Amino acid sequence: MSISRWPLLAVAAAAALAVLAEDPFGEDCRSKTYPPAGPTFKGTVPTYIINLDLPPSRRWDKLLSDKKIELKTVIQSIKNIANAFVPSGKAVEIVDTKLVRLISTLPYPFNEELKGIANASGIPLGEIVLFNIFYEIFTVCTSIVAEDKSGKLYHARNLDFGLFLGWDIKNSSWIITQELKPLVVTLDFQRNNKTVFKSTNFAGYVGMVSGIKPGIFTLTMNERFSLDGGYIGIFEWILGRRDGMWMGFLTRTVLENGTSYQEAKDQLVKTRLLAPAYFILGGNKSGEGCVITRSRQAALDIWDLDANGGTWYVVETNYDRWKAPLVLDDRRTPAMKCMNQTKQENISLPTIYDVLSTKPILNKLTVCTTLMEVSEGRSESYLRECIGSCSPW
Numbered sequence: 001m002s003i004s005r006w007p008l009l010a011v012a013a014a015a016a017l018a019v020l021a022e023d024p025f026g027e028d029c030r031s032k033t034y035p036p037a038g039p040t041f042k043g044t045v046p047t048y049i050i051n052l053d054l055p056p057s058r059r060w061d062k063l064l065s066d067k068k069i070e071l072k073t074v075i076q077s078i079k080n081i082a083n084a085f086v087p088s089g090k091a092v093e094i095v096d097t098k099l100v101r102l103i104s105t106l107p108y109p110f111n112e113e114l115k116g117i118a119n120a121s122g123i124p125l126g127e128i129v130l131f132n133i134f135y136e137i138f139t140v141c142t143s144i145v146a147e148d149k150s151g152k153l154y155h156a157r158n159l160d161f162g163l164f165l166g167w168d169i170k171n172s173s174w175i176i177t178q179e180l181k182p183l184v185v186t187l188d189f190q191r192n193n194k195t196v197f198k199s200t201n202f203a204g205y206v207g208m209v210s211g212i213k214p215g216i217f218t219l220t221m222n223e224r225f226s227l228d229g230g231y232i233g234i235f236e237w238i239l240g241r242r243d244g245m246w247m248g249f250l251t252r253t254v255l256e257n258g259t260s261y262q263e264a265k266d267q268l269v270k271t272r273l274l275a276p277a278y279f280i281l282g283g284n285k286s287g288e289g290c291v292i293t294r295s296r297q298a299a300l301d302i303w304d305l306d307a308n309g310g311t312w313y314v315v316e317t318n319y320d321r322w323k324a325p326l327v328l329d330d331r332r333t334p335a336m337k338c339m340n341q342t343k344q345e346n347i348s349l350p351t352i353y354d355v356l357s358t359k360p361i362l363n364k365l366t367v368c369t370t371l372m373e374v375s376e377g378r379s380e381s382y383l384r385e386c387i388g389s390c391s392p393w
Contacts, residue, residue, distance in 0.1 A: 025359050025360040025363070025389065025390060025391040026334060026359060026360060027358060027359045028358075029334075029337065029338035029341050029342075029354065029355065029358050030338075030354045030355075030357045030358045031354050032354070033353055033354050033357040034349070034350035034351075034353040034354065035350075036353070036369075036382045039385065039387040040357060040362060040384055040385055040386065040387060041382060041383070041384070041385075042181065042382075042383035042384060042385045043382070043383045044381075044382060044383075045184050045185060045186050045200065045368065045381040045382065045383065046185055046186065047185070047186040047187075047188055048062060048063045048066075048185055048186070048187055048188070049187075049188045049189075049190055050063075050187050050188065050189045050190070051190055051191075052189055052190060052191045052196065052256075053190075053191055053192065055112070055116075056108070056109035056110075056112035056113045056116060057112045057113065057115055057116035057119070058116055059113060059116065060113060060116055060117050060120055060206075061116070061120045063120075063185065063187075063203050064117055064120035064121040064203065064204065065120060066203075067121075067182070067183060067185070067203035067204070068120070068121035068122060068123070070179070070182040070183050070203070071121055071123060071131070071183060071203060071204045072121070072123060073179050074131070074176065074179045074180060074183060075123060075127045075130070075131055077166060077175055077176055077179055078130065078131070078134065078176070079127075080166070081166050096124055096126045096127065097126065098126070099125075099126035099127075099129045099130055099133075100124075100125050100126040100129070102129055102237075102238065103115065103125060103129060105237065105242060106246075107249065110206050110207075110246075110249055110252075113206045114128050114129060114132065114206060117204055117206070121204070128204065131204055131205065132204075132205055132206060132207065132248070133234060140160045140161070140222070140223055140317075140318050140329075140365060140393065141157055141158060141159055141160050141209075141220070141221075141222045141223070141317070141318070142157060142158045142160070142222075142315070142316070142317050142331050142335060142356065142361050143155075143156070143157040143220040143222055143278075143280040143291075143315070143316045143317075144156050144157070144280075144313060144314070144315050144316075144335065144339070144352055144355065144356075145218075145280060145281070145282040145289035145290075145291075145305065145313065145314050146289075146312060146313035146314075146339065146344075146347050146352065147286060147287075147289065147305055147307045147312050147313070147344070147347075148344060148345075148347045148348070149344055149345050151285070151286035151307075152373070152375060153218075153282045153283060153284060153285075153288065153289060153373070153374055153375070154282075154347065154348065154349055154352055154371075154372070154373055155212075155218035155220065155280070155282040155289075155372040155373075155374065156349065156352045156353070156356060156369070156370060156371045156372065157210055157220045157280070157356075157369070157370050158356045158361060158362065158366050158368075158369050158384070159200070159209060159210070159366070159367050159368050159369075159370065160177075160363065160365035160366050160367065160393070161176065161177060161180060161365060161367050162174035162175070162176035162177030162178075162180065162365050162367075167392075172364070173364055174364060174365060174392070177364065177365050177366075177367055180202060180367050181367055181368070181383050183202045183203045183204065184200065184201075184202060184203075184367060184368050184381065184383060185200075185201060185202070185203050186198060186199070186200055186201075186379065186381055187199045187200075187201050189255075189256065195214060195377075196213075196255075196256060197211050197212060197213045197214075197255040197256060198211060198212050198214070198377075198379050199211035199212075199255065200368065200370045200379070200381040205248065206248070206249075206252065207246060207247065207248015207249050207251060207252050208221070208248055208251040208252040208255055209221050209248065209251070210370050210372075211251065211255040212372045212374060212377065212379045213255055213258060213264075213374075214374070214376075214377025215284060215374065215375065215377060216258070216259070216260060216261065216283075216284060216374065217258065217260070217261045217264050217281060217282060217283050217284065217288075217374060218281070218282040218372045218374050219251055219254060219255060219264065219268075219279065219280070219281050219282075220279075220280045220370075221247055221248070221251050221277055221278070221279055221280070222277065222278040222280065222316055222317065222318055223275075223277065223278075223318055224275075224276040224277050224278050224293065224294065224318065224320075225276075225318060225319075226276040226295070228276065228295065228296060232296075233273065233274030233275050233296055234274060234275075236274075237274060243272055244272040244273050244274045244296060245271050245272065245273055245274065246273075246274050246275075247273055247274065247275050247277050250267070250268070250271055250273065251279070253267075254267050254268060261281065261282075261283030261284065261285070261288045264281060265281055265290065265292070268281060268292050268294075269292055269294075269299040269302065270299075272296065272297060273294060273295075273296045273297075274296065275296060276294055276295050276296055277294045278291055278292065278293055278294070278316045278318070279291070279292040279294065280292075280314070280316050282372075282374060283374070284374045284375055286307060287304070287305050287306060287307065288305070289304070289305035289314060290302055290303055290304045290305065290314065291303040291314045291316045291321070293320055293321070300320075301320070301321070301322070303321055307344070312344045312347075313339050313344075313347070315332060315335045315336055315339065317329075317331045317332045317335070319332065328393075329391075329393055330360075331360055331361050331363075334358060334359075334360065334361055335355060335358075335361050338354070338355040338358055338361075339355055342354070342355065349371040349373055349378070349380070352371065353369065353371060356369050357369075357384075359386065359390055359391065360390070360391035362384060362386050362390070363386050363390050363391040363392065363393055364386050364390050364391065364392045364393065365392070365393050366384045366385075366386055367383070367384065368381050368382060368383050368384055369381065369382050369384050
């Protein structure tokens with residue numbers, strides 16, 4: 001699919017203004033949208049086993065054998081966007097030559113897994129590194145952790161991705177958002193033929209954006225916009241400062257090795273990062289749920305569940321909870337309105353799916369919805385589509 005060579009922000013602004021002129025995007029809180037069906041439901045997500053007993057370079061062979069064409073499509077679109085900024089082709093040349101050198105600086109086993117993905121897909125290693133970098137700086141999401149009257153914990157999220165990454169004027173959609181949907185997979189990470197954790201992810205990305213450690217905790221990651229952003233951390237890494245951890249690598253490490261809610265929380269609070277982030281963590285006991293607001297250096301805020309004190313849910317989009325969200329991107333207010341309207345006595349995965357199906361929480365960037373219930377080890381993911389007049393983000 002070809003994209004315009006207009007300056008990217010101009011395209012995005014034009015698209016946003018065109019849609020804003022028609023509709024404010026909001027709607028009444030949805031109900032009875034579960035089980036998923038109808039025009040907003042675009043399909044279930046396939047499951048692949050990732051065998052942690054295999055050498056890292058071989059773990060992703062089956063998945064990438066199946067998804068290499070779709071991955072090539074997305075990477076080509078990312079390269080097209082880069083060329084729109086730098087028509088000389090220098091940006092792509094940097095990707096294909098300079099980013100390869102970055103692989104030797106990445107920690108084990110992620111460096112070996114990326115090499116294995118490149119081999120299995122036939123895609124140049126530099127482009128695989130680029131694909132993984134994008135998730136450090138371009139993800140916007142809505143995450144919810146809620147506790148019902150019995151103390152059971154639920155965790156769900158809309159994964160929104162593709163902001164400013166090419167607007168398809170003809171189809172009124174973000175190009176990368178649409179092309180990513182065939183890459184969404186549920187990964188069952190196993191050791192000794194037993195599940196260690198499960199994750200909803202994109203084929204080709206070795207970090208984790210969401211996951212469940214059955215019976216122990218659930219975790220999602222949202223981007224936090226900041227002037228001291230992920231691109232600065234990546235530049236520092238390239239220049240030799242490597243005391244921070246990649247966000248996706250940290251969530252993967254916590255999911256793979258964490259043994260309790262508190263241990264996971266401590267790691268997410270204390271580990272120095274390449275990029276600021278929100279970590280949304282749920283446990284398996286009453287009160288075990290929080291939003292951790294992170295700068296690259298430290299935790300700025302920890303917002304804990306306290307059902308007895310009236311905080312029976314937490315909602316995180318991409319803005320600090322003590323600040324008003326951007327007026328053109330207020331998903332927090334409608335999400336809280338719908339959660340309050342649902343009420344604690346009625347909360348469940350189906351009713352949270354209703355909340356995440358309500359515009360503008362569901363929007364043109366929404367790739368999929370993931371629902372998790374830790375005590376039963378339940379995890380479900382569904383591809384989504386915002387139909388009709390929708391917010392572009």
